[in-house]
Amino acid sequence: MKSIPVDQLQNKTSAGLQIKVFGPGDRQQYEREIAHRDDHYIFFVLTNGSGQLMVDLQDIVVVAGQLYYILPSQVHYRIKTDGAEGWFLAVDTSIIAPDLKAVFENVLNVQLPLTLKDYELKQYSKLLTLLHEEFIARQHDEYYRLVIHALAQSFLAMAASSYQSVDIIGSKHTRPVELVRQFKILLGAHSHIVKSPSAYASRLNVSTGYLNEAVKKVTGSTVSYWIQQEIFSEAKRLLFYSDADVKEIAHKLGYSDYAYFIRLFRKAAGVSPLKFRMLNSKA
Known part of the structure; x- marks a missing residue:
C-alpha cells in the first residue's frame, strides 16, 4: 500500500x-x-x-x-x-x-x-x-x-x-478558550478512537453541555462538528495522498463498519470517498 x-x-x-x-x-x-x-x-x-x-x-x-x-x-x-x-x-x-x-x-x-x-x-x-x-x-x-x-x-x-496576541476572541486566559485548547489537543490525539462529545467532556471533567457551549462560543461550531472535521480531514488526506482503499481508511480511522463510514463521509463531504478521490485525482 x-x-x-x-x-x-x-x-x-x-x-x-x-x-x-x-x-x-x-x-x-x-x-x-x-x-x-x-x-x-x-x-x-x-x-x-x-x-x-x-x-x-x-x-x-x-x-x-x-x-x-x-x-x-x-x-x-x-x-x-x-x-x-x-x-x-x-x-x-x-x-x-x-x-x-x-x-x-x-x-x-x-x-x-x-x-x-x-x-x-x-x-x-x-x-x-x-x-x-x-x-x-x-x-x-x-x-x-x-x-x-x-x-x-x-x-x-x-x-x-x-x-x-491575535487570539480570535481577544481574551487569552478565559476558561472557554483554555477548554477549547485542551479539547483540540485531545481531539488530535484520540479522534480515531474517541468520537462522542460526552467522552471528550468526561476527559476534560466538564459536562457535555458546557463543553459544547464553550466550543461554540470560541469557534462558532459544535463539538460534534469538530470531531467530524478532524476525522474526515484525515480521511481526505488518506484518499488524496495514499492508495489505501476505503475499507483500509475506515479501519484506520476507527470504523469497523465501512459502509457506515461511507455514509458519514458522504454527509460530511457531499460525495462518496471514491468520488472524492476521483474528483481530486492528481493525475
Missing part, C-alpha cells in the same frame, strides 16, 4: 533542529516537492517575495513580513515561490515546551500566516541570524546543542507570543 511519506528530521541532523536561509537563487525552490508529513515542526519567516503551499488540501500563501508554521501531522507541499527570501527552521517536537505546543496546536482549522510588525520582523531576523551562525560555527563545540536549543527556544517563545 502506498502511504503518505514522513520526512524525518533525524535523517538530516542529529542536533534536534535545522535552520536554513533561502533565496530566489536556491535551486531547491524550483524543484518539484511531493506531498508529505514531517515528524517535526517547520517555521518560516519571509523577508521578501512570496510562497504558495498546499497544507491539508488548503492553499496557503505566505508573503514578505509574515510568520508561518506547519504541524507534524499536516500533509503539505510547496506549489510555487516568487522571489521568496527568508528563514526556514525545522524543530524536533521534544524541544518545544508543552505550553508552546498548546498555542501552535490551538487552531481548529489550518493555521494562517501571521503578519509581523516591522520591529517584530527585525527582532526575528536578528535572532535567526544568530541561530544560523551558531548552528554552523559551533558544531564541534562542547555546548553546541545547549546554545542552539536555547536560541531556538527563544524563537519558539516569540512565535507563540506573536500567535497568542
Whole structure:
C-alpha cells in the first residue's frame, strides 16, 4: 500500500533542529516537492517575495513580513515561490515546551500566516541570524546543542507570543478558550478512537453541555462538528495522498463498519470517498 511519506528530521541532523536561509537563487525552490508529513515542526519567516503551499488540501500563501508554521501531522507541499527570501527552521517536537505546543496546536482549522510588525520582523531576523551562525560555527563545540536549543527556544517563545496576541476572541486566559485548547489537543490525539462529545467532556471533567457551549462560543461550531472535521480531514488526506482503499481508511480511522463510514463521509463531504478521490485525482 502506498502511504503518505514522513520526512524525518533525524535523517538530516542529529542536533534536534535545522535552520536554513533561502533565496530566489536556491535551486531547491524550483524543484518539484511531493506531498508529505514531517515528524517535526517547520517555521518560516519571509523577508521578501512570496510562497504558495498546499497544507491539508488548503492553499496557503505566505508573503514578505509574515510568520508561518506547519504541524507534524499536516500533509503539505510547496506549489510555487516568487522571489521568496527568508528563514526556514525545522524543530524536533521534544524541544518545544508543552505550553508552546498548546498555542501552535490551538487552531481548529489550518493555521494562517501571521503578519509581523516591522520591529517584530527585525527582532526575528536578528535572532535567526544568530541561530544560523551558531548552528554552523559551533558544531564541534562542547555546548553546541545547549546554545542552539536555547536560541531556538527563544524563537519558539516569540512565535507563540506573536500567535497568542491575535487570539480570535481577544481574551487569552478565559476558561472557554483554555477548554477549547485542551479539547483540540485531545481531539488530535484520540479522534480515531474517541468520537462522542460526552467522552471528550468526561476527559476534560466538564459536562457535555458546557463543553459544547464553550466550543461554540470560541469557534462558532459544535463539538460534534469538530470531531467530524478532524476525522474526515484525515480521511481526505488518506484518499488524496495514499492508495489505501476505503475499507483500509475506515479501519484506520476507527470504523469497523465501512459502509457506515461511507455514509458519514458522504454527509460530511457531499460525495462518496471514491468520488472524492476521483474528483481530486492528481493525475
